[in-house]
Structures are given as structure tokens and as C-alpha cells.
Ligand SMILES: Cc1cc2ncn([C@H]3O[C@H](COP(=O)(O)O)[C@@H](O)[C@H]3O)c2cc1C
């Protein structure tokens with residue numbers, strides 16, 4: 001067995017269920033606070049979930065990072081995006097210079113941005129870029145597989161190792177982000193390959209294509225499925241045949257975070273495609289995932305449901321990069337502070353119903 005497969009198997013085996021005692025203790029604490037039971041809604045769910053993940057009520061999750069995985073897509077040759085592939089390395093340099101939307105939101109949320117080249121088509125030189133290129137872009141999924149199964153495993157390994165390193169550096173919470181022109185196409189193909197969604201339901205406007213180009217994108221996804229015949233019951237097969245390098249790496253980040261008991265906030269459509277693959281490789285990873293926002297990309301709602309996640313915020317965003325996930329950090333912070341700082345009925349002398 002390859003080393004990358006062994007790493008994946010070890011990682012999956014290390015994912016434990018949430019700490020049920022900590023979840024119960026968080027529930028008891030929430031019920032003791034000065035509010036009607038359950039009245040903080042999803043914030044209470046998040047406080048319980050983070051307690052189950054960390055084993056602690058209201059854990060300090062202030063050291064956090066968004067991992068932006070970057071990769072290119074051979075399927076761009078089919079004209080599926082409103083932008084050219086050159087934008088991928090250009091945006092990577094923008095992330096490294098601190099000028100992208102995700103950088104601004106990360107600064108506001110006190111998060112570090114970790115940018116990894118796992119598969120950009122051209123070489124990028126920058127001292128802060130994590131150089132982990134598995135190959136320079138995928139092949140065109142409309143004509144054959146995106147990559148080999150071993151390359152998909154290598155990209156997953158990059159993600160696992162990134163999460164492991166961040167856990168070792170003391171990061172308490174991660175978010176997923178990505179950059180890769182064309183990547184809503186393989187994401188839609190993964191939805192159609194692995195869930196009940198049709199290509200028609202899974203394909204959206206991405207960076208802003210028109211209805212005619214969207215029709216063509218649906219055809220491209222249908223062709224990718226016909227040419228590659230991905231096995232719906234083998235997530236690695238689907239990932240290798242119709243996925244992408246940054247998507248595979250994010251699958252690894254999520255599995256690595258779960259294995260190290262770190263909450264991982266999942267961004268929009270592309271990150272959720274990675275989360276779908278993670279959920280099929282290791283169903284036990286799902287309780288470590290926190291859904292962030294509902295993307296405008298049309299398949300996102302159904303995709304989140306297929307994983308078992310629900311979005312915290314609805315801001316009509318459709319950017320990716322990790323922007324929605326980083327905004328989600330603020331909501332997680334709110335949940336943690338409430339469970340830590342609110343007075344109890346007893347301490348405040350408030351009568352219980
Ligand atoms: C300037 C710019 C910045 C971005 N940041 C994220 N994306 C987003 O758009 C791409 C996916 O859409 P499609 O599949 O239509 O190409 C990904 O790179 C995603 O991260 C961007 C796209 C552009 C153009």
C-alpha cells in the first residue's frame with residue numbers, strides 16, 4: 001500500500017466520536033443560563049458541538065487559520081468559467097500580499113491565511129507560499145480523468161499534513177478556502193457523481209457566466225460523467241476522475257482537522273464538495289465540520305444537505321477563497337463567549353419558569 005494511502009487510513013482511524021460527556025455538560029450549562037431553554041438556537045448547537053470536539057465548554061479558539069488551497073483545472077479548455085486560468089496564480093499572489101477579500105475578512109476575524117500551491121499550472125515564487133504542488137493542474141475531465149488515484153491521494157496527504165502542522169502549532173480552529181479558476185465545474189461533477197443531484201441541479205454560474213454558457217457547462221459535466229464513469233461508492237475514484245487537486249487537498253484538511261479534534265468551518269460550494277468527499281471517506285468527520293454560509297451557487301443548499309450541514313449565514317456571497325468560512329468564525333466566537341460569560345439563573349437571581 002502506498003504511503004499516502006497509509007496516511008489517509010491512519011488519519012481516518014484516528015477520528016473519534018465527539019466527547020458525549022462534554023456535549024451533555026455544555027447542554028446543562030446552556031440550560032442554566034439566563035434565557036429560555038434553547039432560545040439561542042444554532043448558537044447553542046455550536047457551543048455543544050465545540051464542547052464535544054474540544055472536550056471543554058467555551059474553549060478558546062482564538063488562534064485560527066484559513067487554509068487556501070490553490071490548483072488549476074484542465075476543464076477550463078472547455079470554456080466553463082468567465083475568467084482565464086491565469087487568474088489562479090495572480091490571485092495566489094494577491095492572497096500573499098494581503099489584498100484579497102479573504103485577507104480582509106481574516107484580519108477582522110483574527111485569523112491567519114495559509115496559502116498552499118497544490119496544483120497551480122504555473123510556478124509561483126513567494127517566500128510565504130507553501131509549495132506542495134502535486135502536479136501543474138488537472139487534465140480536462142470532459143476527455144478523461146482529472147488525475148490518477150495516487151495523485152488524488154497525494155493531494156489529500158498535502159491537506160492532512162497541513163492540518164497536522166497547524167494543530168502542532170497550536171491552532172484551535174481551521175477554515176477551508178480555495179482558489180482555482182474553473183473549480184465550480186469539478187465541484188458540480190462531484191455532486192452529480194456522488195449524490196442524487198443531477199448535473200442540471202449542481203451546475204451554477206460560478207464567476208458569473210451567462211445562461212448559454214451555463215447550459216454548455218451542464219453538457220461538460222454530463223460528458224465528464226459519461227467519459228469517466230466515476231464510482232459513486234468509491235469517493236477516491238470520483239475525486240480522481242472528476243475532482244481537482246485543491247478539492248482533494250481540502251478533503252485532507254478536513255480529515256486532518258477531525259483527527260486532531262479541531263473544529264473546521266466549511267466555506268462555499270467548492271469547499272463543500274471537498275467536505276462531501278471527506279464525509280464519504282470518513283462519516284465520523286462530519287461532526288467536526290461547521291457549515292458557514294449559503295453560497296449563491298445554485299447547488300450549494302442541496303450539497304450541504306447531502307453532507308448533513310446547515311449554513312449559519314446567508315449573505316448572497318459567491319466568491320469562495322474561504323470568505324464565508326472566515327465570517328463564520330465570528331458566529332463561533334459568539335457561541336463560545338455566550339456559554340462562557342452569561343450569568344446563570346442562580347448567580348443572577350433570576351427565577352426559572
Ligand atoms: C478575481 C477572482 C477572485 C476569486 N476568488 C475566488 N474565486 C472563485 O472563482 C473560481 C470558481 O469559479 P469558476 O468555476 O466560474 O471559475 C474559483 O477560483 C473560486 O475560488 C475567484 C474568481 C475570480 C475571477
Ligand SMILES: O=C(O)c1cccnc1
Pocket residue numbers: 184205206207267268269270271295296297300317318319320321
Ligand atoms: O461558493 C463558492 O465557493 C463559489 C461560488 C462561485 C464561485 N466561486 C466560489
